[in-house]
Amino acid sequence: MSKTHQPHLEPSKLNDTSSGTPGLIASELVAEEELLLSHPNNYSSIAGDSDSIVAPKDDDKGYALTGVKLYTFITASLFAAFLSALDATVVSTLLGVIASDLHQIPNMSWIATSYLLSAAAFQPLYGKISDIFGRKPVLLACSVFFGVGCFITSFKDFKCVIIGRFITGIGGSGFNAVTTIAMSDIIPLRDRGIFQGLGNVAYSIGAASGGILGGFVNDWLGWQYVFSIQVPLSIGIGLVFLFFFVLPPGSPGLGSPGHAKEKLARIDFLGSFFLVSSLVTILLGTSLAGQYFPYISWTFGGLMLTAIVLLLVFVYVELNIAPEPILPVKLLTDRTVLSASLTNWFMTMSCFTYLFYYPVYLTSVIQLPSSKVGLRVIANFVGVSTGSLGAGIYMKRTGKYYGLNVVAVVAYWFGILSFLFLTPQSSASFQLVITFLPGWGYAIMLTVSLLALIAAVPSKFQAATTSIQYTSRFTGSTLGVCIASAIFQKILYNQLTAAIPKVVNDADKAAEIISNALADAEYSKTVSDAIRYIIVMCYERACKGAFAFSFATGCLTCVVTLFIREHKLHSNLDRN
Template sequence: MSTFKFKTPGNNDNNDNKLSKGDFRHLSPNIIHDTSAGTSGLIAGELAAEDDNLLNSQILTSHEYGSINSHQSLIPVTHEQQQEQQKQYQDEDILTYEIDEPNSGFALPKSQLFSVISSLFMASFLAALDGTIVTTILTLIASDLNVVSNISWIATAYLLSSSAFQPIFGKLSDIFGRKILLLGCSALFGIGCLICNTNSLVLLVVGRFITGCGGSGLTALGTITMSDMIPLRDRGFYQGLANVFFGIGSASGGIVGGYVSDILGWRYVFILQVPLSIILFITIYFNLNLPQGSPGLGAYDQNLKQKLKRVDFSGALLLVSSLMMILTAAALGGRDIEYNSKTFISLCVGSIILLTGFIYNELYLVEEPILPITLLSNRTILASSLANWFYTMAYFTVLFYIPIYYSSVMGMSATENGSRLIPNFFGTLGSIGAGLYMKKTGRYYKLAIAAGTSATFGILNMTRLGPETPIWEQFLLLLPTTLGYSCILTVTLLALIAAVPLKYQACTTSIQYTFRSTGSTLGVSIATAIFQNILFIQLNLKVKALIDDPQLASKIIQKALESTDYVKIAPKEVQNAIKDSYALGCQGAIKFALATIILGSISSLFMKEYKLHTSVDRK
């Protein structure tokens, strides 16, 4: 029998009062299990999650599931006792409430838990690594296959599939279980990498697309599965570690790709990932054995036919198609597709039509939506999603355009440019720091404010960047923003998960990844449009003022638009004009990032602080 331990105010001795469950039989068991249930929410979300009829829109939008109110008692008592205690005791930290469990609140024994967590970290690393691993070998692949004109599709295929398919894994794993989907994604990842060992551009693009599907699932499902195994109070720390592994993978992709390609050839860049995906498959197969009753098991009491009937195929098709179209327009717009072309406009209009159809389908036509958008009516879920969206837009914009500024305006080499990004890695440790803070305090709202302050200050400082900026400041330039961004990723994830009952933690995680993946693509695309527009206008003004020959001026402008390296070989009389134009273009992109980071910081203020439970079943 589980034992409840609690201390009462004013009792300073070391003897904890202990009562068995039987002593609380006159109270609702949900009041006992959900220590955060206050006067406004005596029915815990876990009970509501057991019956779809109980968990209606009123409960989801009340914003009271597990919320921490000021001076709220953590002792399971009656309504009258709670009111009396709130008057008497102003400091809730003097109250403790714990449940003894065989695995200290975790879903698995430590040895098994660490094996699964390690494999999920490796999955996160692999997915991030594969996203950037082709950046340094694109021209080599294109030249070898004679497809220079279609080079962008090699990188874009992975981006499109990983972003478009990520939102659907949450609900699918609720039906079929986390383990089977993780195994499937591991297999897809390995098969995709194996297909990339080819001499055909079509097969290479198909292989990258399949790899992206698997990689996106590994990232999203890894995050969801950790929530099945780890209590919310510890969840932030483990998510911080996962973010570090993801960051290492993203940062090292280009280096690993170039190194392996130089020694073994570009095909081995993909081939060598196949054994890693096999190891991942085997580890998950033998170690991911969630206990009975875990939401990660899916609908284990239903057969395959019953499970398939529950899948919202129409919603999945509409959502994936909509995201594919808008992300294609965002990724290729302004480079391979003109912004004013029929193709670009058709992609945008088609995406809006499909998205409208998806929203209508989810709200009115299906019983179990693939992505329950009604959850966005919860203030915390909407606020944290928007914060995630705007932060990601801002962060990827500066991550893309600060190096462009260094190379085009300040004339740095690739090595000098890259060295200034190295200290940025230490900013990713902010995720771990955020996790430790939440583990110790059980709070995250003040941390969100601090993250917003740090990120906003960092980008504000970037607007002052110039050739006169001290070298030490160049090395530390991205650090405050990276620190704030890494913190907010962990904070918003925990806020999303804590805001809803266990049944919906997978869906809310999918919502976060949807906002994050679209935010990165759309943010860089909008910033690129701003940059190119300013650059074009400024080059025309400055170069034509210096060059009398219209044809020569147009040729210089065209070359300057096509390559950031052209400034080094351009006629001396226009070099400063080109540098100034690039500087203004980059500043325009950075100001866009500043606007979005402010919007993200404001959005995070509307989150509500929820109880971070110390056991996976939130009791």
């Protein structure tokens, strides 16, 4: 919208073509209208009259890419999502191996944390950066970061491993966000759910198989090859992006015109600094607390206070200083954007908590071998697969998503509730199916929330809202596991210190048992039956505490998701 044309918006009922309802209150659009008038180029991919940007049509169902180019790009995008998820979990079975080989057992948590930190911190930046520079250059940069990071990680040096994992996280988070944004550039919203469902399946396969593949390659070739093998894979993905992701003229995915210097001048470096600093501080504090310092300590409190101050400064910069904010904070004033983001945040907290502590319960309480533990969680993958694809098909056929999302969240709630009734006497069939409903509901929510975010705002904001979703997802997963870990460790410690001294009169022996039980979930198998029973009961109560947190965040999800509005899912890219 140009500066010379500033229509006055009265607080009356308007017909909104993007909504499935008869209209909406125009006063709810004032914040966005003022934003566009003050910064006409804000968030748009092409400078100038952003309202005039119309995605091109073609003869293949309104897609911007067709035939071989379309499906080759989609395949590469799915494989990129797979690698991104795989690298987040591939070290789960290798932490001890790598740390022992490099003589860094006390610092082994950094091998996993470095990747998650960079992935979560840089995730919010990709929407705006890809709007300015275009999707293809950013995707190519992500391929380079991912490949270089994997290459550096393969060196037998602890500092190289940490630095390499950090760089890999920058590329891996971009793989997720920018491929998702690019799909929205080339696929109409009505069909978008099916492809997003496929992306969720690819991500789930990568996350589920990371530990297994990492262990297999380590046993076959060595841990360094786990990372070096990914280098040619990232090169292959980059080549596909280079030669097959060819957008037609006028596509918002091409970025803004101008020289590189002009584009760099548009980046909100100040806001980016405060946002990344805040996220890194939060994630560092929650990741290291309980291991390097207590949760109730000046160190933890200082980190959290610093993070809050940095976040408040970021919000101030975005609202009052940055001419083109890196993350559109004002979009969160939209009811659907805010509620969809909170739905994603709370449910991801809940989901990652049960995914992390259900195997702990199976191992420490029911005392199943590792092979059977893996089989017990396969229902989660079945739920994710059917939920993701089913949601996409449903939205393609009906063009609706609100009712589906409510059903999915309620089903998820019932699934999480089941964990509170899990006991050592629960049948094998109950143990097998307990993760299906949560996986099914979570997968549907991921697909629906993304489309709800994109459909709720003009197409020029689709990259920004996609970044918001992935930021909610990454921070939710990390914070969820950290909070659940604090709850689990606190309950386990209190239970053990209260129970063990009652049956072990020797104080030194009791302290040794408590220390071993806290450090090893399978320690109970090495002690007498009486002590084993006590340790198992303490672990059960600690796991139930984590499950209670998962249930509580699931309840919050049920509340916030009700405020999502139904918007029309258009069958063409220009949303006519």
